[in-house]
Amino acid sequence: xxxxVIIAGIGHTAFGKLPGRSTVSLNIEACRNALADAGIEKDAxxxxxxxxxxxxxxxxxGQSLAEAMGMQPRVGGAWDQGGAAxxxxxxxxxxxxxxxxxxxxxxxxxxNPRTGSRHAYEKAWGDDAAYGWFGVPAGxxxxxxxxxxEFGTTSDQLGAIAVAIRRHGAANPAAQLRKPLTxxxxxxxxxxxxxxxxxxxxxxxDGAAAVVLMSAQRAKALGVRKPVPILGFGQxxxxxxxxxxxxxxxxxxxxxxxxxxxxxxxxxxxxxxAQIYDCFxxxxxxxxxxxxxxxxxxxxxxxxxxxxxxxxxxPVNTAxxxxxxxxxxxxxxxxxxxxxxxGEANLQVQDARTCIVSNQGxxxxxxxxxxxxxxx
Amino acid sequence: MSPAEDMVDAxxxxxxxxxxxxxxxxxxxxxxxxxxxxxxxxxxxLPGRTECPRCLAPAAHWETASGNARLVxxxxxxxxxxxxxxxxxxxxxxxxxxxxxxxLISNVIGDANGLRIDMPLKLVIQREAGVALARxxxx
Numbered sequence: 451x452x453x454x455v456i457i458a459g460i461g462h463t464a465f466g467k468l469p470g471r472s473t474v475s476l477n478i479e480a481c482r483n484a485l486a487d488a489g490i491e492k493d494a495x496x497x498x499x500x501x502x503x504x505x506x507x508x509x510x511x512g513q514s515l516a517e518a519m520g521m522q523p524r525v526g527g528a529w530d531q532g533g534a535a536x537x538x539x540x541x542x543x544x545x546x547x548x549x550x551x552x553x554x555x556x557x558x559x560x561x562n563p564r565t566g567s568r569h570a571y572e573k574a575w576g577d578d579a580a581y582g583w584f585g586v587p588a589g590x591x592x593x594x595x596x597x598x599x600e601f602g603t604t605s606d607q608l609g610a611i612a613v614a615i616r617r618h619g620a621a622n623p624a625a626q627l628r629k630p631l632t633x634x635x636x637x638x639x640x641x642x643x644x645x646x647x648x649x650x651x652x653x654x655x656d657g658a659a660a661v662v663l664m665s666a667q668r669a670k671a672l673g674v675r676k677p678v679p680i681l682g683f684g685q686x687x688x689x690x691x692x693x694x695x696x697x698x699x700x701x702x703x704x705x706x707x708x709x710x711x712x713x714x715x716x717x718x719x720x721x722x723x724a725q726i727y728d729c730f731x732x733x734x735x736x737x738x739x740x741x742x743x744x745x746x747x748x749x750x751x752x753x754x755x756x757x758x759x760x761x762x763x764x765p766v767n768t769a770x771x772x773x774x775x776x777x778x779x780x781x782x783x784x785x786x787x788x789x790x791x792x793g794e795a796n797l798q799v800q801d802a803r804t805c806i807v808s809n810q811g812x813x814x815x816x817x818x819x820x821x822x823x824x825x826x
Numbered sequence: 827m828s829p830a831e832d833m834v835d836a837x838x839x840x841x842x843x844x845x846x847x848x849x850x851x852x853x854x855x856x857x858x859x860x861x862x863x864x865x866x867x868x869x870x871x872l873p874g875r876t877e878c879p880r881c882l883a884p885a886a887h888w889e890t891a892s893g894n895a896r897l898v899x900x901x902x903x904x905x906x907x908x909x910x911x912x913x914x915x916x917x918x919x920x921x922x923x924x925x926x927x928x929x930l931i932s933n934v935i936g937d938a939n940g941l942r943i944d945m946p947l948k949l950v951i952q953r954e955a956g957v958a959l960a961r962x963x964x965x
Contacts, residue, residue, distance in 0.1 A: 572907045577841035578931040583919050584907035596899040599943040644902035693921055693931040
């Protein structure tokens with residue numbers, strides 16, 4: 451089914467502080483913008499798939515949203531997989547379209563932890579709270595320490611990732627954080643949970659994004675402008691929690707990436723631009739290793755020397771990612787991937803024909819990978 | 827501080843174990859670190875579960891750990907996520923692997939500067955706000 455389903459439209463809200471807006475309202479704004487971008491009427495949509503809001507999970511959220519949008523979709527609902535769910539829902543929609551279960555799908559996500567509750571990111575990990583084990587950053591810090599000690603990965607190499615992505619975000623007029631970062635500033639950034647500093651950690655943001663999917667054939671019939679083909683996708687899970695995970699430096703991103711690349715018929719060297727889930731700098735480093743851009747353990751040197759910056763060998767998160775554009779967990783990376791494949795990105799990678807996008811959730815528990823091709 | 831005096835700190839995030847984990851905390855309170863071993867396949871694990879995660883058998887017994895372990899990884903908190911631990915910064919949280927195989931979240935006692943991965947550790951049961959915790963020290 452490589453290339454049979456395309457992304458026809460993208461949309462998002464403003465990012466940052468959006469006080470007083472419900473996640474349903476934010477989702478509707480993003481969907482409205484994505485439908486307008488695709489040139490599609492709401493009534494043509496027969497699938498509505500949504501990642502539930504991380505900060506406030508609700509029962510039957512997909513139905514609440516469909517009702518608020520006045521929709522009675524054939525296919526609908528929410529998928530609980532943390533940050534990996536965006537791409538997993540896109541992959542599910544693509545398979546559903548391919549097999550005649552629906553024709554035009556909206557996939558969306560909204561959350562408002564910036565002006566709402568951040569509790570989901572700061573909570574205790576069960577009875578281990580007795581040992582002071584709290585918060586999402588600490589889980590990633592635990593993976594980072596093992597990687598640094600086992601392979602010699604340095605704080606400066608993590609810093610190079612933040613520097614690259616913050617540079618890209620600073621150039622994005624829609625980014626929440628438009629302040630570039632130097633390596634010297636990174637080194638002065640305070641510890642949150644050592645070995646991670648404040649500037650290793652993503653933003654906390656209100657906002658929403660949405661994409662519209664349909665078959666390539668349907669897009670042609672409707673005259674959709676610059677449809678972006680889905681070349682591959684795949685998933686992988688590392689279900690052991692950090693305290694039980696047998697190898698802290700390997701994750702389900704390996705099988706997720708390998709599955710997507712196999713489906714696309716591509717190798718890592720064929721990829722022109724990457725949108726890698728950057729909730730923390732270490733996540734980028736480990737995902738690039740897992741995808742085969744660097745050997746296991748060699749992600750540190752790979753990420754240094756400007757390789758990830760625009761103009762470098764593998765530009766990453768060209769709109770600023772979670773570190774700079776918006777802390778929203780993942781759908782903004784797909785949106786930027788589509789802009790790159792349309793040739794319409796703010797920091798456009800010249801002649802980019804392939805883009806790999808990673809989503810992940812938990813402490814690198816869930817992984818989903820998407821590969822996009824050049825717009826027709 | 828005596829245990830009785832210690833116990834007045836109501837802000838301590840005390841464990842609220844369900845039935846599967848209660849024997850673990852009871853044993854720790856009696857001075858023993860225990861883990862579960864499957865009576866069907868011999869797999870050993872923590873935390874307490876009702877089924878073996880390898881063979882799915884619903885039969886396991888509790889064994890006492892030797893107290894020998896190694897350091898898998900560690901972090902040092904400089905941000906307080908909880909009112910009790912916010913007054914104890916900086917503090918170290920570690921992933922520890924027991925000689926018998928199971929892994930657990932713990933604290934390593936002492937200066938974090940001397941820590942290295944895979945270094946040997948020894949069990950030290952300490953009370954925090956009256957609750958027995960399985961902590962470790964280099965050695």
